[in-house]
Amino acid sequence: MYAEALRERFPELDPAVDDLFLLEAHQIGQLRDRAPRQELAIVLDLHPELLRFFVTRCPAIEPFLLQLLDERQASEGDIALAEDALVWEIADLIVYQRAPALYDEKAPRRWTRAALAEVEPLAGKMVVDSGAGTGHVTFLVAPLAATVFAVEPVAALRAYMRDSAREQGLDNVFVVDGFLDALPFPADSADALLTHRAIGWDLASELVEIERVLRPGGIALHLAGMPHPAEVDAPLHEELLSWGYEERPYEDGGTLNRKYFKQI
Ligand SMILES: C[S@@+](CC[C@H](N)C(=O)[O-])C[C@H]1O[C@@H](n2cnc3c(N)ncnc32)[C@H](O)[C@@H]1O
Numbered sequence: 001m002y003a004e005a006l007r008e009r010f011p012e013l014d015p016a017v018d019d020l021f022l023l024e025a026h027q028i029g030q031l032r033d034r035a036p037r038q039e040l041a042i043v044l045d046l047h048p049e050l051l052r053f054f055v056t057r058c059p060a061i062e063p064f065l066l067q068l069l070d071e072r073q074a075s076e077g078d079i080a081l082a083e084d085a086l087v088w089e090i091a092d093l094i095v096y097q098r099a100p101a102l103y104d105e106k107a108p109r110r111w112t113r114a115a116l117a118e119v120e121p122l123a124g125k126m127v128v129d130s131g132a133g134t135g136h137v138t139f140l141v142a143p144l145a146a147t148v149f150a151v152e153p154v155a156a157l158r159a160y161m162r163d164s165a166r167e168q169g170l171d172n173v174f175v176v177d178g179f180l181d182a183l184p185f186p187a188d189s190a191d192a193l194l195t196h197r198a199i200g201w202d203l204a205s206e207l208v209e210i211e212r213v214l215r216p217g218g219i220a221l222h223l224a225g226m227p228h229p230a231e232v233d234a235p236l237h238e239e240l241l242s243w244g245y246e247e248r249p250y251e252d253g254g255t256l257n258r259k260y261f262k263q264i
Contacts, residue, residue, distance in 0.1 A: 001089070002034075002089055002091075003085065003088040003091070006089075006091040006092060007088055007091075010091060010095055010099075010102060010106060013091055013094065013095060013099065013102070015088060015091050016083075016087060017047060017083050017086075017087065020043075020050055020054075020087070020094075021050070021053055022094065022097035022098060023054075023093060023097065024097075024155070025057050025058040026058075026153055026179070027090075027093045028054050029060060029061060030093070031054070031090070032061065032064050034089065035086060035089060035090060036085055036086060036089055037068055037071075038072070039082040039083075039085045039089075040065075040086055041068040041071065043079075043082055043083055043086050044065060044068070044069060045069060046079055051065060051069075096133075096156060096157055097154065097156050098156075100134055100156055100157055100159075101134075103134055103157075104134035104136075107134070107136065107197075109136050110196065110197070110257050111140060111194075114250050115221075115250065115259050116141070116144075118219070118221055118248070118259070119192045119194070119219060119221055120144065122141060122145040122146075122192065124145075125146055125192060126145070126149070126189065126190050126191050127141050127145045127147070127148045127149070127190070127191065127192045127194065128148075128149045128151060128183065128185065128190045128192070128193045128194070128213065129141065129148060129149070129151065129194050129195070129196075130178075130194070130195050130198060131180060131195055131197070131198020132151060132152045132161060132175070132198075133152065133157055133196075133198070134157060134160050134161060134164070135161040135164055135165070137194055137196045138150040138165075139164065139165075139168065139173075141194070142172055142173050143170075145192075147172045147174065148172060148173050148174070149174050149176055149190075150174070150175045150176070151178040151179075151183060151184070152175065153177060153178065153179055155177075158177065161173070162175050179201075180195065180198065180199060180209065180210070181201070181202050181205035181209045182209065183209055183212075186213075188213075188214070188215040188216065189215065190213050190215065190218055191214075191215065191218050191219075192214075192218060192221065193213065193214055193221070194220075194221050194222075195223065196223045197223065199222050199224075200236050203236065203239055203240075207243050211264055214264045215264070216264055217263065217264065219261065219262065219263050220260075220262045221259065221260070221261050221262075222240070222245075222259070222260045223257065223258070223259050223260075224236060224237070224257075224258040224259075237258070245260040245261060246260070246261050247259070248260070
């Protein structure tokens, strides 16, 4: 589903099976939904050390991987093709680990002043940017807000953001480890929580967690990943509306984007 788009976006990446040893536990957990099954089985069959690594780092994935291997027919599939298909399908996870600067250069940047107008004025406000990546939203918001907490589960991306904040002389940016459904903040503590292409791994738990962390009157604003209308985002769209979010489409550079807004 993603391989073709990722090949186009990162032609210089040259991902390989070795890169799979860079994945973190939560990324290995995503293989269940994201990896092509037959290709993953072929690669694991050929590389038992990779199977051991995945299971050691993310024990919950073991039953799924063993079932895949059980289902695999010994004679099926070309190995080089399977390796290529597997690593490209999850090449975004590999880019985060191996090449944050490349990701930063190539990632879509749809959060703009137009989208931000919703949350201004941010002066004196505590803002959370969850799934911050390389800090696209964080660094847009930092000059406006009192403090920005950039929440990001991938260690390599956190290190990249810390270096960027230092280079830009920003002392109100705090980069922290966490997930959208497990934010490292007390209840009622944030004035605004923003996401850009970073919601929907476990939407119901994430929306509960956002409302725990936002103070009464605080706002949540999500910029979905896909241009509007996008089939891929349709379930996310319906669920956000059913949770009381308003959709506010806006145009930017000829692209119609979706922005979802809720005041607590
Ligand atoms: C598509 S990227 C978007 C990054 C950034 N917001 C941007 O606009 O460039 C998704 C980000 O969410 C992070 N992520 C993955 N799982 C997450 C989770 N459960 N909670 C929060 N962030 C997550 C990824 O590591 C990645 O940095």
